Amino acid sequence: MNHIGEPAEPLVEIGETVETGQVIAKSEEDALGSIYHSSIEGKVKDVTNEAIFIKPLDKDGLPIQEMSPESEKDILKxxxxxxxxxxxxxxxxxxxxxxxxxxxxxxxxxxxxxxxxxxxxxxxxxxxxxxxxxxxxxxxxxxxxxxxxxxxxxxxxxxxxxxxxxxxxxxxxxxxxxxxxxxxxxxxxxxxxxxxxxxxxxxxxxxxxxxxxxxxxxxxxxxxxxxxxxxxxxxxRTPVVAKDITLVGRIGEGRTQKPLFDVPLGTTIEELIEESGGLSNSVGEIIMGGPFTGQNVTLETPVNKTTGGVIVTLPLPNREKMKVGLLECGCGGQGERLTELAEKMGAEVVGTEKCKQAVEMKNGNLKCTNPGECPGQAEKILNLKKNKADAVITGTCADCTNTVMGVAPKLKLGVFHSTDHVNRTMGDRLVRKLKE
Ligand code: SF4
Incomplete structure (x- = not known):
């Protein structure tokens, strides 16, 4: 996702040569929308409804370098x-x-x-x-x-x-x-x-x-x-042609957590990872965004104007046939993401609850009435227990996850947080142990 509003229409054709900073797509003039500029000098190879593919004229491809007064000179003003x-x-x-x-x-x-x-x-x-x-x-x-x-x-x-x-x-x-x-x-x-x-x-x-x-x-x-x-x-007087991001997880040697400044828009995750040492063995998910709200993506996914993090995790635990209940959050993990994690763990979903402060908006997404201030999750955990869950996969905020931990273990329910595999990748303590 690059912007909210009317999609941008391509303004270039296959075979055309474009300069860095040249307008290549644009929403209708009076609509809420945005404008896109080529992040490199190159030749248009393909145009689809989702993307414009540009092959760099520079044989070294996309340079991942910080913008400087020197490099800015090459961008159309x-x-x-x-x-x-x-x-x-x-x-x-x-x-x-x-x-x-x-x-x-x-x-x-x-x-x-x-x-x-x-x-x-x-x-x-x-x-x-x-x-x-x-x-x-x-x-x-x-x-x-x-x-x-x-x-x-x-x-x-x-x-x-x-x-x-x-x-x-x-x-x-x-x-x-x-x-x-x-x-x-x-x-x-x-x-x-x-x-x-x-x-x-x-x-x-x-x-x-x-x-x-x-x-x-x-x-x-x-x-x-x-x-x-x-x-x-x-x-x-320069347009947006690059994005700052953070690379996290199983990239190169050991654990990575580093910022990359001014990554040209359109750079694929694969290119980023290759330039930073390649993937480590045993990769689980590639997440674009943060651990709480990021989405699982592929190596071909390009960096866009809203990309924040790129996280490579270790594999998710195998919990084949385990019955799990899902606990949704208005600011963190929601139904689709929690279901995806349950599937990847091989677990069977037997119930879904949402935090009582998570309210459904017109677009179907949940939002929290008081972000990060926990109302207590005992009732929700009891409901999942009644549905015969053996464990809970929760996407809750840090404060609420502590209250989940106040209840679930007493009912002999296991707890997985949607960010656990990221924290484990980084050798860090888990969200639910925040107050220990
Ligand atoms: S209180 Fe916490 S868990 Fe509940 S919806 Fe808000 S942010 Fe999410």
């Missing part, structure tokens, strides 16, 4: 006049996973009293590219924030990071010492503190309903990389 048009023309969308077109988010007036929140929480375990970007380019992030503040007529901004990220806090605080209107705020290191409404609750003390937008709190929330792309669109 934007020539729009005003800030909002530049952001639209650059194809900036929410980089944190939502993919909402940023020009639309910034096309409003908060009346001089609004707030911009820069979301640097990166609450999915193991992901660290936002954190590292804040350390590398704090001035660029701050420029992006100032641009957003000016566009939406806000008088205050907060950069929100996890409290354990002391180095990030120090770097940002130092850069902000002469800025009265921008402050750093910290939140607990617990999933899902990076959820938009969780951040607003923690920073502004206002709990929004699941269907309410940040605007209800006179606020706009933007991901760190989105703000970097806003700066690049306005100051450098």
């Amino acid at each position: 934007l020539d729009e006049d005003d800030s909002l048009s530049l952001i639209k023309a650059a194809g900036v969308v929410g980089s944190g996973g939502a993919g909402f077109p940023t020009y639309k988010k910034l096309d409003l007036d908060l009346g001089g009293e609004g707030i911009v929140i820069a979301n640097g929480v990166e609450c999915e375990p193991y992901l660290l590219h936002n954190k590292e970007r804040m350390k590398k380019n704090p001035e660029d992030i701050i420029t992006g924030i100032k641009t957003a503040m000016s566009l939406v007529n806000a008088n205050k901004a907060y950069i929100v990071v996890k409290e354990k990220e002391k180095k990030v806090v120090d770097v940002l605080t130092n850069k902000l010492k002469d800025e009265e209107k921008i402050e750093v705020k910290t939140v607990k290191d617990i999933y899902p503190m990076g959820e938009e409404r969780a951040i607003i609750r923690e920073v502004l003390g206002k709990l929004l309903e699941p269907d309410e937008l940040p605007l209800e709190a006179n606020t706009v929330v933007l991901n760190i990389e989105t703000l970097l792309n806003v700066k690049r669109a306005i100051v450098d």
